[in-house]
Amino acid sequence: MATPGICDSANLNGGQKLAVKYFTVAITLFGAQVLFGLLAGLQYLMPDFLYGVLDFSVNRMVHINALVVWMLYGFLGSVYWLLEEESQHEIVGLKLGNVIFWVLTAAVTVVVLVFLLVQVGPGKESTIWLINEGREYIEAPRWADIGIVVSVLVVFYNVAATFGKGRYTGIAGVLVLDLLALFGIYLAGMFYTTNISIDQYWWWWVIHLWVEATWEVMVACIMAYGLMKVLGVRRKIVETWLYIEVALMFGSGILGLGHHYFWIGTPEYWFSIGGVFSALEPIPLVAMVVHAVFDAGARHAKNSNHPTMAWLIAHAFGNFFGAGVWGFMHTLPQINLYTHGTQWSASHGHLAFFGAYATIVIAMFYLAVQKWRGDVWMSGGLPGNGWKWKWALGLLNLGMVGMTMSMLVSGYVQSQIERAIEGSSWIGYFAAQSHHWFVQGMWWREVFGVMFAAGFVLLVWDLLTIGCGEQRKLVPASDSV
Amino acid sequence: MIEPTGLADFFTIFFSSAMVILLGALYALLFAYARIRAMPLLMPLAYLSYAGLFISTLFLAQAANLLSHPLWETVVACMLLGYLLAPHGIWHLCVGTHAAGAEKDAVTEVIPESMTKEA
Numbered sequence: 001m002a003t004p005g006i007c008d009s010a011n012l013n014g015g016q017k018l019a020v021k022y023f024t025v026a027i028t029l030f031g032a033q034v035l036f037g038l039l040a041g042l043q044y045l046m047p048d049f050l051y052g053v054l055d056f057s058v059n060r061m062v063h064i065n066a067l068v069v070w071m072l073y074g075f076l077g078s079v080y081w082l083l084e085e086e087s088q089h090e091i092v093g094l095k096l097g098n099v100i101f102w103v104l105t106a107a108v109t110v111v112v113l114v115f116l117l118v119q120v121g122p123g124k125e126s127t128i129w130l131i132n133e134g135r136e137y138i139e140a141p142r143w144a145d146i147g148i149v150v151s152v153l154v155v156f157y158n159v160a161a162t163f164g165k166g167r168y169t170g171i172a173g174v175l176v177l178d179l180l181a182l183f184g185i186y187l188a189g190m191f192y193t194t195n196i197s198i199d200q201y202w203w204w205w206v207i208h209l210w211v212e213a214t215w216e217v218m219v220a221c222i223m224a225y226g227l228m229k230v231l232g233v234r235r236k237i238v239e240t241w242l243y244i245e246v247a248l249m250f251g252s253g254i255l256g257l258g259h260h261y262f263w264i265g266t267p268e269y270w271f272s273i274g275g276v277f278s279a280l281e282p283i284p285l286v287a288m289v290v291h292a293v294f295d296a297g298a299r300h301a302k303n304s305n306h307p308t309m310a311w312l313i314a315h316a317f318g319n320f321f322g323a324g325v326w327g328f329m330h331t332l333p334q335i336n337l338y339t340h341g342t343q344w345s346a347s348h349g350h351l352a353f354f355g356a357y358a359t360i361v362i363a364m365f366y367l368a369v370q371k372w373r374g375d376v377w378m379s380g381g382l383p384g385n386g387w388k389w390k391w392a393l394g395l396l397n398l399g400m401v402g403m404t405m406s407m408l409v410s411g412y413v414q415s416q417i418e419r420a421i422e423g424s425s426w427i428g429y430f431a432a433q434s435h436h437w438f439v440q441g442m443w444w445r446e447v448f449g450v451m452f453a454a455g456f457v458l459l460v461w462d463l464l465t466i467g468c469g470e471q472r473k474l475v476p477a478s479d480s481v
Numbered sequence: 482m483i484e485p486t487g488l489a490d491f492f493t494i495f496f497s498s499a500m501v502i503l504l505g506a507l508y509a510l511l512f513a514y515a516r517i518r519a520m521p522l523l524m525p526l527a528y529l530s531y532a533g534l535f536i537s538t539l540f541l542a543q544a545a546n547l548l549s550h551p552l553w554e555t556v557v558a559c560m561l562l563g564y565l566l567a568p569h570g571i572w573h574l575c576v577g578t579h580a581a582g583a584e585k586d587a588v589t590e591v592i593p594e595s596m597t598k599e600a
Contacts, residue, residue: 236578237578237579240578244574268482271482271483272482272552275553275556276552276555276556276559279556279559279560280559280560282501282502283505283560283564283567284567286502286505286506286508286509286564286567287509287567287568287571288571289506289509289513289568290512290513290567290568290571290575291571291574293509293510293513294517294572294575294579295575320502320506324502325499325503328498328499328501328502329494329495330495330498332494332498332545332547333483334484334485334486334494334545334546334547335491335495337485338485338486415491416491420488420491
């Protein structure tokens with residue numbers, strides 16, 4: 001073991017070294033997401049800003065794609081991080097995993113450069129393959145799609161083969177099946193049909209099922225591991241709850257996909273399916289509150305990593321408010337008719353993605369830094385009372401809540417004026433966009449976006465410095481893993 | 482199949498929907514806290530939260546025109562029943578899973594007697 005307080009790869013196993021690479025790219029792309037989000041937000045207020053140089057459509061596209069890719073990197077990194085500890089076996093095919101990391105990263109770089117350098121041009125068959133697929137959220141060209149699928153297959157091979165040779169736990173079983181789905185469902189976004197309704201039908205499989213189902217399960221696995229590491233919760237308990245959560249998610253989450261099928265020309269029965277299951281989706285979230293209280297009351301456990309624990313708590317709250325409250329407010333078709341695709345959706349999307357996914361990846365960053373520095377102390381009594389991680393946590397969360405509320409105001413105006421009063425006409429669109437409440441909402445969104453960006457800078461600074469020179473070793477969480 | 486909501490009911494829908502989830506969480510929180518801390522006085526507050534949820538759901542149903550079709554009436558009934566029973570069901574699962582884990586690991590003090598008694 002190397003000297004505590006210094007980032008030394010000798011402190012990490014093979015999978016964790018690879019995970020650090022994934023985490024590094026993830027946080028870089030997180031920064032890109034914030035930057036392009038700020039630029040796009042500014043273009044709402046000053047439409048001429050960077051027009052013809054870096055158009056709004058490109059800024060928005062990079063903002064959203066950076067989000068999807070940084071989270072994917074964060075999740076894959078987290079999987080590699082826990083793999084050897086969980087399986088108690090060296091990773092099978094680690095060299096291939098390393099090669100794929102570099103190939104994937106090179107591909108992501110090329111895709112972003114092409115997005116920025118080829119902003120306009122003819123839409124031909126070759127465009128889909130080489131420039132831009134033209135489908136919102138998954139604009140990456142087809143060659144990059146194939147690259148993503150191959151990469152996920154290699155991760156699947158690493159994970160399945162390693163668990164196959166090592167210890168096969170409950171987390172292992174769920175993770176292996178989930179990676180298979182992560183590979184399979186992405187395929188639904190790799191073809192198109194000339195019928196826009198059918199095309200959208202399959203496209204939502206990627207956007208809803210890939211992102212909201214397979215990612216949710218992966219987050220549940222990471223959460224299970226995180227709770228064992230930070231709080232020392234017994235394996236039997238976390239694995240039982242992992243199964244329960246997956247069952248609840250399958251019970252309501254998958255057919256909740258129907259709320260995306262309301263307005264794309266699919267048969268009328270999707271109103272019933274989407275409405276019913278979307279209405280039932282928050283019930284498991286409420287049920288989880290009981291479990292959280294039960295666990296807290298039953299254990300009185302002390303955690304071994306305060307920043308990680310704080311971000312895990314932020315995850316629980318963010319998921320509940322972003323996905324639960326903000327989702328349910330406009331999920332029924334009777335109201336969704338007016339809110340779908342307005343800033344209301346953006347408000348829900350921002351809080352739900354941040355709460356459900358970004359928070360848990362950040363929690364893993366802190367877990368990784370602790371081990372990288374030699375399992376150093378990261379509980380109370382950090383230098384400066386840990387002001388950097390606390391301020392980063394505060395600024396990022398307040399910034400996100402502020403942006404969410406601002407977009408909510410703008411979305412309310414949009415759904416009333418543009419949709420309900422003016423019937424989704426062009427006149428209605430411009431009337432809503434120029435309404436002073438809408439504009440004020442957009443200004444506040446930008447202000448809170450800057451606050452969020454400040455939190456991001458502080459987060460990066462803290463991740464680079466926390467535990468630096470720390471000589472105290474961590475006190476393991478109470479129960480054994 | 483669906484009857485879009487009226488312009489005047491927008492706020493009622495957004496507000497009552499949010500209240501359904503928030504009061505649902507408050508009900509679950511108070512319910513679990515009352516049992517885990519053996520504080521039966523909190524239980525009426527938990528059910529008061531559920532009563533608030535019940536009323537919010539009815540407001541939502543009225544504003545979103547959910548009471549004009551049997552399917553949507555069933556959705557309302559499922560929501561009311563689901564929110565009422567979910568904390569009970571999850572509590573039993575908690576007691577079961579933690580007790581089984583404690584037995585295996587011989588850490589019997591993990592679940593205080595007061596908690597299992599209430600269940």
